[in-house]
Amino acid sequence: TSELKPVGHGAMLLPWGLGYGAQLRTWVGTVLWMAGAALSLFSSPFWHAGHLLMVVHKSSLLKNVIRSVTLNGPSLLLTLVLATILVYLFTVVGYIFFAEDFVGTGDVSGVCTSLMDCFTFTMFKGMRAGGGLGDLLPATALQGRVLFDLSF
Missing domain, CATH: 1.10.287 (Helix Hairpins)
Structure with a gap:
């Protein structure tokens, strides 16, 4: 039972x-x-x-x-890390070859005095500019600079 x-x-x-x-x-x-x-x-x-x-x-x-x-948080976070790495690579190229083109506004003469300053400028100003860094930097006809502006 x-x-x-x-x-x-x-x-x-x-x-x-x-x-x-x-x-x-x-x-x-x-x-x-x-x-x-x-x-x-x-x-x-x-x-x-x-x-x-x-x-x-x-x-x-x-x-x-x-x-x-x-x-999808981990994927979005890794995308942010990838974007930061790419911006850093562009910063290194800009710092080495085009540091004199990174000019500030007002009383600031140059914003690429160090790699950190250049990265900060590229990250905060370049990412918010509608056309990238090409809108912020003075227009030049150098072939390398044109390639740099278009690839950013």
């Missing part, structure tokens, strides 16, 4: 424990939203910006967008 064995206390609490985790997450989220609302009322209205994240919380489409970025 098969007898029913008593269920241990851990097995009885398992469904309640799973629901408790979801309830705790909802409760913590509610407390954080209320804290943000209180801070925005009593401290600064800039805390209201945090409540805009509720749009992401409510929209399944935006959750999929966030999920696609976070699931």
Whole structure:
């Protein structure tokens, strides 16, 4: 004969424990939203910006967008590393051959005084320029410089 064995206390609490985790997450989220609302009322209205994240919380489409970025995070990070390496290689070529073309604005005469300064200029100014470094550097007709500008 098969007898029913008593269920241990851990097995009885398992469904309640799973629901408790979801309830705790909802409760913590509610407390954080209320804290943000209180801070925005009593401290600064800039805390209201945090409540805009509720749009992401409510929209399944935006959750999929966030999920696609976070699931491919390592690939995106390696792409950023590759881009940084390529910009550094262009910086080395620019520093060796075209350092005098890297001119600053205002009272700064040159921005390629060191490789680090040249890399910083190339990374922050060159990546944001619409046409790359060619838009920022003075126009010259040197064949090497034209190739450098077009390949960046």
